[in-house]
Amino acid sequence: MSAARLDGTATAAAIKAELRERVDALRIRGIVPGLGTLLVGDDPASHAYVAGKHRDCSEVGVESIRVDLPGDASEADVMAAIDRLNADPAVTGYIVQLPLPQGMDANAALERIDPSKDADGLHPTNLGRLVLGVDGELTSPLPCTPAGIVELLHRHGVELPGKHVVVLGRGLTVGRPLGLLLTRKGIDATVTLAHSRTPDLATEVRRGDVVVAAVGVPHLVQADWIKPGAAVLDVGVTRVIDHETGKAKLTGDIDPAVAEVAGWLSPNPGGVGPMTRALLVANVVQAAERQLAARPS
Numbered sequence: 109m110s111a112a113r114l115d116g117t118a119t120a121a122a123i124k125a126e127l128r129e130r131v132d133a134l135r136i137r138g139i140v141p142g143l144g145t146l147l148v149g150d151d152p153a154s155h156a157y158v159a160g161k162h163r164d165c166s167e168v169g170v171e172s173i174r175v176d177l178p179g180d181a182s183e184a185d186v187m188a189a190i191d192r193l194n195a196d197p198a199v200t201g202y203i204v205q206l207p208l209p210q211g212m213d214a215n216a217a218l219e220r221i222d223p224s225k226d227a228d229g230l231h232p233t234n235l236g237r238l239v240l241g242v243d244g245e246l247t248s249p250l251p252c253t254p255a256g257i258v259e260l261l262h263r264h265g266v267e268l269p270g271k272h273v274v275v276l277g278r279g280l281t282v283g284r285p286l287g288l289l290l291t292r293k294g295i296d297a298t299v300t301l302a303h304s305r306t307p308d309l310a311t312e313v314r315r316g317d318v319v320v321a322a323v324g325v326p327h328l329v330q331a332d333w334i335k336p337g338a339a340v341l342d343v344g345v346t347r348v349i350d351h352e353t354g355k356a357k358l359t360g361d362i363d364p365a366v367a368e369v370a371g372w373l374s375p376n377p378g379g380v381g382p383m384t385r386a387l388l389v390a391n392v393v394q395a396a397e398r399q400l401a402a403r404p405s
């Protein structure tokens with residue numbers, strides 16, 4: 109038996125086709141959605157991610173506003189760039205690409221973002237609304253990876269109400285907000301949020317009907333940790349040098365043998381990554397729709 113594929117590439121393509129129609133409808137009403145990205149420094153992985161985001165935007169008719177600062181930019185430079193993105197009417201939503209260079213206060217940067225333009229859903233106001241349970245079409249954005257995971261499961265018919273979801277990792281962009289989202293009314297999962305100080309990960313993971321691994325430890329999750337038939341989502345990415353080719357290879361948190369036990373498995377690449385990007389574009393389009401709704405008629 110081999111797990112069925114949670115195909116993020118195909119699902120993201122379907123979401124982008126739906127978004128294109130919403131973008132066309134906005135353009136008719138005179139609103140052009142635009143995604144801004146603020147990237148500090150020259151980390152090649154971050155550059156590749158940002159380029160991918162702008163590629164997605166061009167596919168759906170969303171404009172791109174790209175701001176790149178050198179690695180030696182000061183915190184004041186970053187704050188000033190954020191203020192300009194807040195003020196730029198062409199930018200309906202934007203992200204500050206993380207991580208910021210060593211020593212820079214990422215939380216201060218996130219707090220400076222206009223919450224109505226927060227395409228990552230990581231501003232404290234929007235994280236607070238996630239806790240309060242305020243969201244929906246015309247209210248506030250959800251963090252992209254958690255929303256992408258829920259959407260990926262939903263569109264493959266994997267039900268969450270009453271299920272036990274084990275999340276590995278408590279990071280700001282995935283684990284922490286995913287736990288909050290999954291336990292909300294309407295999604296109704298029971299969540300175990302495990303992390304590097306959890307004593308016996310294998311025992312925790314064995315309880316999961318759904319397992320989400322977002323820790324960045326290559327092939328951490330073993331086949332004998334998985335309840336047969338469980339849905340397994342591989343979020344982590346680590347660049348590992350392949351000993352045969354000598355080249356860096358993207359390696360997920362899930363051991364490949366898990367495919368023999370799981371009922372569903374998200375490939376990596378091609379799973380959660382493309383969903384994160386599609387939900388980012390969705391947040392930008394939704395921000396533009398909120399602008400339209402707020403416009404005096």
Ligand SMILES: Nc1nc(=O)c2c([nH]1)NC[C@@H]1CN(c3ccc(C(=O)N[C@@H](CCC(=O)O)C(=O)O)cc3)C=[N+]21
Pocket residue numbers: 156157160203204205206207228252281358376377378379380381382383384385
């Ligand atoms: N403010 C902020 N928001 C983010 O959403 C954010 C961030 N900072 N910093 C870095 C992480 C990482 N991240 C990825 C998104 C998509 C893929 C993705 O689509 N990956 C492809 C493979 C790409 C490749 O081959 O290099 C895939 O999974 O198929 C990867 C990584 C968003 N992040």
